[in-house]
Amino acid sequence: TARELTKDEARALLEAVGRDRDMAAFEALFRHYGPRIKAYMARLARDGSVAEELMQETMIAVWNKAAQFEPGRGNVSTWIFTIARNLRIDAYRKTRRPDFDPNDPAFVPDDSPPADAAVEERQEAERLRNAMAVLPEEQLELLRLSFFNDCSHSSIAERLNLPLGTVKSRIRLAFAKLRTALEDGQ
Amino acid sequence: MTIRHHVSDELLLAYAAGTLEEGWRLAVATHLALCPDCRKRLSLMEDAGGQLLEEIVPEPAMATSFERLRQRVLEKSAPVRPASAAARPAAPARAAAPVLPEPLRSYVGGDVETLKWKSLGRGAYHIPIRTDDGTTMVRLLRIPAGKPVPEHGHGGRELTLVLSGSFHDGETLFARGDLEEADASVQHQPVATPGEDCICLAVTDAPLKFRSWLVRLVQPVLGI
Ligand SMILES: [Zn+2]
Ligand SMILES: [Zn+2]
Structure with missing residues (x-):
């Protein structure tokens, strides 16, 4: 594979996908993360085509949600990991996936001042x-x-x-x- | 509100990794809704997961993979989905925040004042909560002020999350947001603090986890 992607480069690529629907940026993200996501999925999928499919689903979600990524607040590998993880849970467990909701009125926000x-x-x-x-x-x-x-x-x-x-x-x-x-x- | 009793590292890691069964996950997610400290710990764990994903040995995608992906994202120009607002009981129209945070409120179908409690005897009530994991038993418990939790055995892990009022387990006080994590080795008799009923979410290993035929035989009688 090509040389590694730095965190800043990954961030810039994801921003370009979210803002401009930039297909070249999307392809660069795919070249780096696609095979990694597939390897992650393959840990559970015996059938390689299932891992390939779940990787595709993850990358489609990356495309669809790219505009929601807050560049100041997260790193790309974490963000992609959580998307892949949730898709994997949904694919393998026949249960709901309860999660907290930051928009819920009972949600207790973090009141410590945000750093830079x-x-x-x-x-x-x-x-x-x-x-x-x-x-x-x-x-x-x-x-x-x-x-x-x-x-x-x-x-x-x-x-x-x-x-x-x-x-x-x-x-x-x-x-x-x-x-x-x-x-x-x- | 100061939460003193938090999710353990191993439980939080299972949540971060996505390996926690629905019942346990409901208790941990509800604690997370009330606890910024544990959410911070969770993001560190998710960062670790992201870093491990960077370092995983890659599995080559199919030769036609990107072309197919390109077609797929261009075909259905994705509708931007608004953040989950629909299909959940609305928060009560009053100034105070609901007692039950999400995701718990959706699971029981409303906030505390709308609930239909079932008597357990001696002034204690419960509401069983249905999950699909087949390995946990989940319920909301209401323990009368000053009274002990009804006798219950747990064959394995037990999580108790306080939502209103408080209870003492020995010397230790558990109040709103506190999570008590007990395993099979723990013998305890939690007692609700006088003055206010204690409402908590209790998750235990499901009946089918019990191995002894004798336990299975008496389970219907005990109602556990
Ligand atoms: Zn906590
Ligand atoms: Zn117990």
């Missing part, structure tokens, strides 16, 4: 990436299994032949490290 969101977001993404790069492999492996293979923590424990308590404490350790890394940078 765009700058902050960029730095946080960078710090998170660095912190994940130095996570111990055993913790990273648990995160991958949690995110990619639709299985509970108790079945992960069985699969890795670990006590459930160890799985839970590794998860806690991993996120404690990531949170510390983000706080240290402030």
Whole structure:
């Protein structure tokens, strides 16, 4: 594949899709994310054509929702991950997918003052990436299994032949490290 | 409002990864509606998910994939869908916010004053909430002020989210927004705080999770 896409480039491409319906920008996003989304879907789909189809559905949602992406407030990989994840849940579970609703009058908003969101977001993404790069492999492996293979923590424990308590404490350790890394940078 | 008891990392991670069954997910999502702190923790986890997606070993798309995608997005010039407003019970027309936040309010079909409670005896009431996951049992509980929660066994995990009033579990106080996470090893007898009935959402492993034939035999009698 071609060289990696930086976070800023991905953001600019997604903005161009949302604002101008820019097909070349959409293709660049597809070249980068399409095969990654397909790999994510393939973790559950035995049939490659199912993974291909779910990837297409995700990219169509990216096209349709691009204008809703707030460049100051999120990074593109997170945004695309959540779209793919929700489509995967809907495809594999025959249940509803309850979620909170920020427009609900009972929703409790965050009253802490927003930082300089765009700058902050960029730095946080960078710090998170660095912190994940130095996570111990055993913790990273648990995160991958949690995110990619639709299985509970108790079945992960069985699969890795670990006590459930160890799985839970590794998860806690991993996120404690990531949170510390983000706080240290402030 | 200060929430003291939050979603654990492992439960929140399952929510972020999309692996939580509907019943548990309902309790976690309702806590998230009330808790900006946990929403912040959730976004960190989703960022981690996005970063892992960047690093995943890619699976090549089909040769004709982009051409097909291009056709598809151009064909149906997507109608921009307005944010979910329809098909849910409207918030009551009064100044105060509803007691039950979304997504819970839609699940029970309205806010607290419209609910049809079923007696559990001794002044306690409940409303079973239907989910499709087949592995959890979900209900709204109303415990009379100053009284203990009716005897209940839980074979596995139990989540209790306080929506109004409060209860004590031993020394620990749980008030609106607080989430108590208990597993099979926990023996407890929560007691509603005097002065106000306590309304909470309770999620447990469904009856079919019980393995013992004896438990299955007496379940209909216990009504669990
Ligand atoms: Zn919380
Ligand atoms: Zn209990």
